[in-house]
Amino acid sequence: MTRSLNRTHSPAPSRATRWIILGAVGLLFALPLVSMVEFTLRGGLEGGYTIDRWVTVFTGQLGPEFRQLWLAIGNSLLLAAVTVAIMLVLLVPTMILVQLSFPRLRHGLEFICLLPITIPAIVLVVGLAPVYSVVSRMFGSGVWTLAFAYGVLVLPYAYRAIQANLDSIDVKTLSEAARSLGAGWGTVLFRVLIPNLRRGILAASFIAVAVVLGEFTVASLLNRVNLQTALLIVNKADPYIAVIFALLSLLFAFVLLVVIGRVGSVSRKVRS
Amino acid sequence: MRYLGLAPFGAYVLLFLALPTLLAVGTGFVDGDGALTASNIEALLDPVILTVFWNSIWLSALTAVTGAVLGALVCYALLETRPDGVLRSIVDSASGVLAQFGGVMLAFAFVSLIGIQGLLRVILQNNFGIDIYADGVWLYEVPGLVLPYIYFQVPLMIIVFLPALEALKPQWAEASATLGGTRATYWWRIGIPVLMPSFIGSLLLLFANAFSSYATAAALTSQGQGIVPLQIRAALTSETVLGRENLAGALALGMIVVMTLVMVLYSRLQRRASRWQQR
Structure with a gap:
């Protein structure tokens, strides 16, 4: 009926x-x-x-003029790794701390983390240029320092993924239970909370990697080499090879997001 | 003492989010020697700059509306498909990639499609005698950005609007049906009014997305200055635009003002929309 x-x-x-x-x-x-x-x-x-060009790319016969491109891919992967590290070291503990001890600050934290949506990367770059002249004096001008800026760009995505996971577990009860059984804070964090948050953290990491690999604005205007800026340069020398690499990176990002989707749907099932 | 744990993240956000934003906006108010001046802000009223802002605004509005309508249509087509099924998995991931990963890739894609030697352009020319560039090549000007922008707006719409559509309660449809309503009555009297705040909210998000987008335009036009982000690039890379230093700061301020207006409206609508989404 x-x-x-x-x-x-x-x-x-x-x-x-x-x-x-x-x-x-x-x-x-x-x-x-x-x-x-x-x-x-x-x-x-x-x-x-x-299909010669695809063969050339896949058999590793690209000439020395494409060394720049491999360097750029290496840079982008390094940046992705450092950005994820910044997220894990700075954002995750802060979010857990706010959830546990400062529930009143939650809205403030949310506001800060979502702020980069309102501030376009191109605006951020205008102010980042002077900041980076100080940063390169302190840490050198290594390309990895760009990850500080990328950490800000991925904040909104990372925050959403991790917060959704935080909301689905009872952080307070879990940590109090562990504490009453004699666990120190380190044990609570690494053996109780983080294992429970691994889906959110994993999803946040994947989206951070996807954002970093696609980032162009900041790298280009601060004159650093990453995958996207190199693609544009290669495009001038050999547009065919540039388009092949653009397609490959697109495919890579697609697979990455299918994996996120799988992770997400598993967590949905567990919750229901 | 208890607050010490918040210090590392606080310092990071201060240094790499708050400080750059303040610097960007602040430099608009000083001249090359650091003295306060209003000349950069006055430059915002320059007819050239006003045209550029107007270009950015109509481009964002046009692609936001088109993207929102097309995206909402796709969301409607996805209604009552299994959330963990293969179709949804593909649509979700493809939307994620195409919404995030635009930029340089999109420029390549549209040059290969409708560039001078592009696949579609050549087919239209040779087989149908239609020359899309009869009035000159527009792909590398502001109008050329319309199609690539729509290409990343539709996926974003799917991402942000689908949850709102899925929050429609089946009981409402049943209630409407019990009272003799048809599918048309349901959508006209219940579905569309309930979804309206979410729809407008998503539309604003799309507007903000297009307005702040830089990579596609930069990759497509290496010299162009037709929209605000490109004008900022020009101001950053050469100090002599309009004979004013620190114009980039003033342009950044102008962008922030527009973005803030849009996002304030967005959060208000979001609050209204969330009334219907409580489970």
């Missing part, structure tokens, strides 16, 4: 409508990606198609 009522009066679209909409939008969104693939397969002046 309920079933038939749902069927005829359900607000959801009919099967046909659903697939027409998804098909049309999907097709429009596939076009630029298809044209990118087509572009990388184009033969030179004589026309036709060739």
Whole structure:
């Protein structure tokens, strides 16, 4: 009875409508990606198609002029690692501390963490330039120092992922239980709370990696080399290779997010 | 003493979020020698700068509205699909990538699609006799940003609007059906009014997203100065724009003012929208 009522009066679209909409939008969104693939397969002046460039990339036969690109990929991976480290060392303990001891500060922390959405990266760069002239005097001008700025850029995403996890466990009861059994604060943090927060932390780390690998604005205007700025430079020398690497990094980020989705849906199941 | 644990994060946020923001906005009020001046702020009223702000605003508004409508349509099509199914998994991840990962990649994509030698451009030209560049090449000007921007706006809309659509209670549909309402009555009298605050809120978020976006435009036009972020680039890389130093600071201030207005409106609407989303 309920079933038939749902069927005829359900607000959801009919099967046909659903697939027409998804098909049309999907097709429009596939076009630029298809044209990118087509572009990388184009033969030179004589026309036709060739997979030579993909072969060159995958067999590691890229000439020395692309050394810059490998360096840039290394830089981006290093930046991703340092950004995740900054997040783990600075943000996670602070969020746990606020949840446990300063519940009144929660809204303040949320406001601060979501603030980077309101302040465009391009605005931040204007003020970061003088800050970085001091930073490079203290830490040298290594590319990893850029991770300080990236830590700020990923704050909103990291905060949301971790806070969702914090809300789903009872931090207070867990830590009081551990304390009453004689555990020190270190044990509470590393053996009780962090294991319970691993899904949120994992999701936050993945999204941080995706954001860092796609970051262009800050690196480009502070004259540092990362994956995106190097792609633009390579594009001037050999646009085909640049597009191949853009497609590969896109694919990498997609797989990363599918993994996040899996992690998220597992945690949803556990909760229900 | 108890507050000492908050110090590391506090110091970090102060140094890399608060200080840069204050510096960015503050430099707008001083000249090259550090003396207070209003000339940078006056420069915001320069017709060139006003045009640039206007470009940014109409570009953001146009792509936000288009993106919001298309994105909402996709969300509607996804209604009552299994949240942990394969379809949703693919749509969620693809939206995440395309919304986050734009920038340089998007510029490449649209050059390969509708550049001078682009796939679609050549097909339209050779097979249908349509020359999309009959009035000149617009891909590298401000109008050329419309399509790439829509390309990252739709995925963002899906990410932010889908939760609101899923929070619609099935009981409302049942109640409407019991009282003899059709699907059209349900959407017209219940669904759309309930979703309106979320929809406008998402629209504002999309506007903010486009307004602050820099990478796509920078990658597409290496010399262009048509929108505010590009104007900031020009002001940062050469000190002589309009003969004024620290113009970048004034432009940054202008951007912050627009963004703050949008985000204040957004949080108000969000509060209204959350009334219907309590479980």
